[in-house]
Structure formats: structure tokens, C-alpha cells
Amino acid sequence: MIDIHCHLLNHLDDGAxxxxxxxxxxxQAVRNGFTDIIATPHHLKGSYLNDGDTVVEAVAAFNKELTQQQIPLIVHPGQEIALTPNLLQGLKNGGHISLAKxxxxxxxxxxxxxxxxxxELFRELKEQQLIPVIAHPERNQQLMLNKERLHRLLQMGALLQITWNSLMGQFGKRIxxxxxxLLAQNIVHFVATDAHDPKKRSLDIAKAQQVFTKKTTATQRDMIIANSQLLLDNAAVVSGDFKSIKPKRFLFF
Structure with a gap:
């Protein structure tokens, strides 16, 4: 499996x-079946400033360490970029980087x-043939309340990544x-760990996988898991057919 969102690089943010x-x-990643991880330290969130060169260098050094310790895992560079009006400019000048190039x-x-x-920003990204992946939308109050706007972003080409630990209830019943x-609506494109450490916010996803299996069809599961590999290959990911559900199933804030 591929994890597209993980904070395993040490001393860069609130992760390792x-x-x-x-x-x-x-x-832990290897034990849970991961072969590749995209390292995504926070960038422009609070005091965390991890420019592209910093991340690429840290990934190269960590991959060397993994090889020396004979750990069969490949780490790729990325960032979890805080949404700002200058996001596109940062991607152009290299301060911001995409997921695994x-x-x-x-x-x-x-x-x-x-x-x-x-x-407007998402339109600009689309014009540059860049695709926004929205991290953990289930944790954003307005995205969940304003489903019309969320669906508009999806129609513009945005993709959604939920977190394994959200499915376990680690962030509370609401999330x-x-x-x-989001799974019931069939609008989730990726599930990622967003792991920050080996204990509290870890890559141990066994229990979350059980919930995932109960809440999805086999076709949906296959699509979501395959999408992470497609992203890593820089290929076109697959979107499911939107399913409308009764409003009473939404948990309002």
C-alpha cells in the first residue's frame, strides 16, 4: 500500500x-503493509516552514538510513501546504512541492x-494542470456544513483524502x-494515515481497516486503495459516482 500523507521526517514539524x-x-509502516510513503511535513502552518529543498534533502537522508537498516520502505518528498493566496506562486518557485513530484x-x-x-485558487491550479488534494476534509467544520460548496470544489477537480484514524474515532464521534x-457519498479518493508518531497518531491501521471494510463496497475499496498508487505514478486517479444520502445522516456542528 501507499501512504500519501505522513509526518515521519524528524525535527521538521509536530511529527517524529x-x-x-x-x-x-x-x-510500523512495513508491518502494516506499506511499501511507499510520501512524507508531508507541514509547510506555512504556524511556525513550520519546510521549503521544498529542505524536504527533498531530508527524504534523501532518511531513505539512506532505511537502506542501511534494511527496512523495505521507500519515502518520497511532499508537503502538507497550508492554504494561502500565494500557493501557486510557491509551487512555481519551488518553495512548495507537490506529492512525489x-x-x-x-x-x-x-x-x-x-x-x-x-x-479562484483552485481554478488557477487547474490552469497549470495541478490537482488539489484536500487533506482530512472530515475535520473542517465549514466543508462538512456547506456540502454544496464542497461539491463545487469537487466539480472543479479537487480530490478528498480522509484519515484512517478518523474512521477509528480517534478525533471524536463527530469526525x-x-x-x-463522505464514504457513503462515494466522494473519497484517498485514505491516508496522517501519522505523527508511533503511538498516539500512528501507522497502525488494522482496526481502521475493519471500519473501512464495513463502510464501503469492494469496488469502492479497490478504487480508493488503487488511487494512491495512481497518484504516486502521476497517473489519473479514479472518482466514484456520487451518491446522495438523506440530510438527517449529516452530523451538524
Missing amino acids: QSLEESIAMAQ SRYVLIEFPSAHIPLYTE KHNAEV
């Missing part, structure tokens, strides 16, 4: 805090709202429910 912790996360860009929205400039609603 030591090389030993990074190695523990890598070993692909056309796909992992974007983190503010937790409580959708910036007014979002649609678990929101993730399940």
Missing part, C-alpha cells in the same frame, strides 16, 4: 521528534472555515461520522 521515532514509524498537491484548509479565495458520510 527523533531519528529513532522516525525509524519506529517506518518499521506529481501533479497532485496536498492542501490543508483552516480547521473552521473555507477561505473566500479558494475557488468519525463525517468521514463515514
Whole structure:
């Protein structure tokens, strides 16, 4: 399997805090069936400033360490980029980087709202043949409340990535429910770990996989899992057919 969103590079953000912790996360990833991980340290979130060159260098050094320790995992460079009006400019000058040198860009929205400039920015990305991947939409209050706007972003080509631990209820019942609603609508393109450490926010996804299996069809599961490989290959990912569900199934804030 491929994990497209993970904070296993040490000393860059609120993820791994030591090389030993990074190695523990890598070993945990292998035990859970991952062959490749895209490292996505926070960029432009609070005090975290991890420009493209910094991430690429850190990934190269960590892959060398994995080889020396004979851990069968490949790490690729990426960022979880905070949504700002200058996002496209950052991608052009190299300060921002896409996921594994692909056309796909992992974007983190503010937790409580959708910036007014979002649609215009997404149009600009599309003009440059870049595709926004919205990280953990189930945790954004306004994206879940304003489903018409969410669907408009999807129609513009945006993709959605929910988190394995959301399905386990690690972030609370509300967010678990929101993730399940997105799956029920068949508008989830990726599930990723968003792992930050080997214990509390880890790559141990066995229990979450059980929930995932219960809440999806075999066809849907195959599509979502395959999409991570397609992203890594810089190929076109697959979207399912939208399924409308009764409003009462939404958990409002």
C-alpha cells in the first residue's frame, strides 16, 4: 500500500521528534503493509516552514538510513501546504512541492472555515494542470456544513483524502461520522494515515481497516486503495459516482 500523507521526517514539524521515532514509524509502516510513503511535513502552518529543498534533502537522508537498516520502505518528498493566496506562486518557485513530484498537491484548509479565495485558487491550479488534494476534509467544520460548496470544489477537480484514524474515532464521534458520510457519498479518493508518531497518531491501521471494510463496497475499496498508487505514478486517479444520502445522516456542528 501507499501512504500519501505522513509526518515521519524528524525535527521538521509536530511529527517524529527523533531519528529513532522516525525509524519506529517506518518499521510500523512495513508491518502494516506499506511499501511507499510520501512524507508531508507541514509547510506555512504556524511556525513550520519546510521549503521544498529542505524536504527533498531530508527524504534523501532518511531513505539512506532505511537502506542501511534494511527496512523495505521507500519515502518520497511532499508537503502538507497550508492554504494561502500565494500557493501557486510557491509551487512555481519551488518553495512548495507537490506529492512525489506529481501533479497532485496536498492542501490543508483552516480547521473552521473555507477561505473566500479558494475557488479562484483552485481554478488557477487547474490552469497549470495541478490537482488539489484536500487533506482530512472530515475535520473542517465549514466543508462538512456547506456540502454544496464542497461539491463545487469537487466539480472543479479537487480530490478528498480522509484519515484512517478518523474512521477509528480517534478525533471524536463527530469526525468519525463525517468521514463515514463522505464514504457513503462515494466522494473519497484517498485514505491516508496522517501519522505523527508511533503511538498516539500512528501507522497502525488494522482496526481502521475493519471500519473501512464495513463502510464501503469492494469496488469502492479497490478504487480508493488503487488511487494512491495512481497518484504516486502521476497517473489519473479514479472518482466514484456520487451518491446522495438523506440530510438527517449529516452530523451538524
